[in-house]
Structure formats: structure tokens, C-alpha cells
Amino acid sequence: MRVRAASVFSVFSVPSVVFLITGIALAQNEARPSVVMSLADPAPVIGVTGETELRIEVIDPPETPMPAPRVLSSTGQVEDLTREGPIKFTARYILPSSRFPQNAILVAEFAQPLLPLRGVTVVRLRAAATPALRTDPGAQVTIRVDDHEFGPQVAPADGMVRIPVVVPPGVEFAVARSINQYGKATEQVVDLQVPYSQRVLVAAPRTIAAGAVAEVAVYAVEPSGRAADASTLVLWAPGIRINPLGSRLPGEARFLVTAPTVLRDKSIRLEAMLAGQSTTRVATRIDLVPAPAAGLSLVPEAPQFGRAPSLRVFLGAQDAFGNSVDAGRAGVLVDGIPAEVEASLEGEPLVVLRAPSPTAQRAEVVVEGVLDSAHATLRVPLRYRASASRVGLSAASLTPRLTLTPRLGVFSNLSDHTGATLFVEAAIHRSARDPGLGLGLALGLVQTWFAAESQGGISRAALTTLPLLFQIRQRYLVADRVFLGFGAGGGFAVAFARVQTFGDSTFGASYGGAAETNLETGFLLGRAHLVLSLRYLLLYFATFSSGDDITGNAGGAIADLGYRLVW
Secondary structure, eight states: OOOOOOOOOOOOOOEEEEEEEEEOOEEEEEOOOEEEEEESSSSOOOTTTTTEEEEEEESSSSSSSSOEEEESSSEEEEEEEEEEEESSEEEEEEOOSSSSSSEEEEEEEESSSSOEEEEEOOOEEEEOOOOEEOOOOOOOEEEETTEEEEEEEEEETTTTTEEOEETTOOEEEEEEEEEEEOOOOOOEEEEEEOOOOEEEEEOOOOOEEOOOOOEEEEEBTTSSSSSGGGGGEEEOOOTHHHHEEEESSSEEEEEEOOOSSSSSSSOOOOOOOTTEEEEEEEEEEEEEEEEEEEEEEEEESSOOOOOEEEEEEEEEEEEEEEEEEGGOOOOOEEEEEEOOOEEEETTTTTEEOOOOOOOOOSSSSEEEEETEEEEEEEEOOOOOOOOHHSSSSOOOHSSSEEEEEEEEEEEOOOSSOOEEEEEEEEEEEOOOTTTTTTEEEEEEEEEEEEEEEETTTTEEEEEEEEEEEEEEEEEEEOOSSSEEEEEEEEEEEEEEEEEEETTEEEEEEEEEEEEEEEEEEEEOSSEEEEEEEEEEEEEEOOOOTTTTOOOOOOOOOOEEEEEEEEO
């Protein structure tokens, strides 16, 4: 007689075995706090029980009452967390709808000032299956799953027999035994075709601040439900520093994750797995947020009150690493009275100042802002000037974040080397502590004409130079509408020369280094700047492709006029 498996998993309805994994560590002969988790129904059945009560209790709590925990589950759902006492909580654990044997890892995490306090329990969810076997009519058939035997059942006339069995997690094969009416026994291994279930859970914080460190715990179990070897758990993320921290509970590995200081991405993607078992890989994300504010700026839309009865003051903030911080959380006092922080149409946080009555005989309005460890003070004069009212100054005009400046000028090396220049400069101003500091890039066109000495005699040369300069500039507001600035830059340049001697022309190209220093002054307009500047340009070129050389500096002094667009 031959026994053959003819079906796979169908509907599961199995009692489950729940066991507790907790660790109580001792430090300096004192008991550490621990978390105990248990289920009201110790044997919930997938598809039958539906849900059961989860109980959470803190032993030797570090504080009373304890804050509400965050409860995580590798499968199923935990809902309706309720406080039952200072250190006791309950919740609904809803069993998974996937009806196959699997392990559920449940973690309760309590936030603490240094490192979180966690408890873990593993629920072994067994499931029912009904394998179909074809054998001799009238044969007695039994199936052994793990250490349990199911049956016997008598095969009907068609020889197809179905035996309900209960399969615990970690068991993938059963042994079917058939004894026919003549006493002949046959055994066959039956593949239960158990689907894969996730055996790793990552307990990570929802957010982490720039430059900060946070603890991330990884939990894993073997297919049978026993705690996995913690030394085989790995955690990694591209470009992120991760250090192992040891474990306190069975099947737990803890890590310290260091967030980047400059937040180029919105989140960190972490991956965890058991070493050498790629099917256990699981991923999670931690949102990145700025560190506490270290710099706060208060920028008025005008230097003083004009005809309008109100004036807006814009708020900006950065953390210690230069990341933008939401300044809408700042506390603001106007003349010692708390003021509401509003938002502009563009979403910028601001405070609206109201001009005091002329009878108050006051000279200024004082604005103070506090956010985390940052503090700023602004004094707005109450003097009125007609020019200030005719052309209002925007916040961008006073402290721009982005600028674009076309410049047109004349060139001279204080001899016969003269010409014209055209530069286009773009700069960014991101420092809340020093809004006058800018970094930028300038692309220029310098066209010059001069006399050249060659073997053929005196020649006339035309030189077209295209410099590309990386710039740094510092600007100071020295009056209501007048600013003064200075800066420097460096980069490279490409030059094209045309040398004409007795009617014959020679063309050549070269390249070399470029540098400049500049001094500028200007006037604030409504939404732009009018800029006057003096600069000295240094240009040193290699031998031209025509064989000609320019001895010494090919640059010189430039005086130009620019119109700066600000945002």
C-alpha cells in the first residue's frame, strides 16, 4: 500500500501556547526595573478566539505612575491601551488573520530619560490543517505532528482520507502511517507546506534629532519560538554609525544609532536580520528632526515703524549644526507681554507689532524671543521717516536667503590694458546667527584690449576671459538703507586671445587660476539692492595654444554697478 499527500493547509483553528521571555538584570546588587507581559487567554486560537486581553505590569518601577508604554507586535495588532493602575496597563491583542503557525513577538516600551525600559513576550500561535491522503479503502490512517498523534481515521471507499491536525510553529513535516485490512503498515513523510513568517522585530524610536544617539533594540526567535542567539542579530544603515550595546533580555540585541549632523534626508532606513539568514531581513525607518535650536533671529520687515500702525517681525531658527528649526514654537514677548506667533501666506512664522499711541512717548518697541537654548532681542525704533514709508523694505531685502546679482563694469590694469566686464553672481545666506554671511558662485566675462610685444613687432591683442569664482562675502547694514560689504573668491578661468600683427591674426586658448578681492557698498530698495563695487582680479594663464605667453597678472582693477535680486 502506498500513502501520498494530496492537500496543503486549509482553515486553522488551533490552541496556541504562550510563554513569557523576560530578563531581570542585577546591577550593584540591586534589582533593575522589568516589564512583565501576559495574555488573559493563555491559549488563543487563530480564527476562533479573534482577540484577547494583553496585560502589562512594571516590576520595581523607576517612577510612579509610569508613563503609558508603546506596544509593538511582529504580527497581529495591539489596540485600545488602557491604564489600570500606576504601573499596570491592559490592551486588546487582535490575532493575525493569516491562518498558519507563526510566532508573535510583543514588546512594551516605556520612555525613560536615558534608555527606554522594555518587556517582551513571544506567543506561539498554532494552526489547524487538514492534509488529504490517498490510501487503501478501509485502512486505518494516523498522522504524527511533532510529539502528537492525530487519528486514526478509516479511509472511505475512494481511499481519500482527510485528518485534522494541529501544527505548532517550527514544524514543517508530518509522518503519516496507514495500516490496511491485511495488517500491512506504510509510513510517508508529509510536507505541510507551512508559509514563511517573520521572526524579527525592530523596536526603534519614531524620531531622532540631528547629531543625537538613540537606542534601537532588535528581537528574534527561532522557528520553534525559542529566543534566538542575540550575538547573531545584526543591524545596519548606509552611512550611519551603529555600535552594539549588548542585551538584557533573551533574544534581544541593543544598538546605539548616531544620527547625522546635517539632515540631507528626511529619515534613516535601518535593516536587521539574523546573520546568514537573509529571509529574516526586516526594514524600518526613523524620521530625522533638527536638534534643539541654538540660534534665533528676529527680522523686521522695516527698520522702524512708518505710517502703518503695525509691523511684522519674521522669526528664523537653526540648530547647532545649521539645520533649520521650526521657529513657530518660539515664545515671544513684546514689551514684556506674551505675543502670539502667526504664519504668513508662505508659512513663515512671524509676530505682528502694533505701534503704541503717540501719547505713550516711547522711543522703541522691544521684542524678545526664546526657543530651546536660543535667545534673541530686537529693538524697533518708533521714529518716522518719509523715505521709509514710500518704499517699504521686505524681510528678504534686509536679510536675504538667496541673491542673484548681474554686474556691468569697466576694467583697467592702470596702463594700456582696458576693457569691459559682465558678471552674474548667485549667493546663499543660511546662517541665522550671521545673516550677512554669504557663500556664492560667480560666472564672468572679461573683454580686454592691449598692445603686445612680439618678434614681429608691436601687435594689438584682444583677450576674452571666462572666470568661474567661488565666493565668500560679509555684509553689514551701516544705516537704514545703506550697507557695506567685502569678500574674496577663487577658482579658474578660460581665456581666448586674438593677436593681430600687420594684418595677420593669430588665435589661441589657455586656462589658469583666478582669484579676486572685492569691496562693495549699496542701497536697499523695496525688494532689491543697488550695488557699487571695486574689485581686483588676478588671472594667471599657461602658454596659449598659439605659443603666446602673458607675463604676470592678466587681470586688474574692476569698477562695476549691479542690481541684486533678493529672496
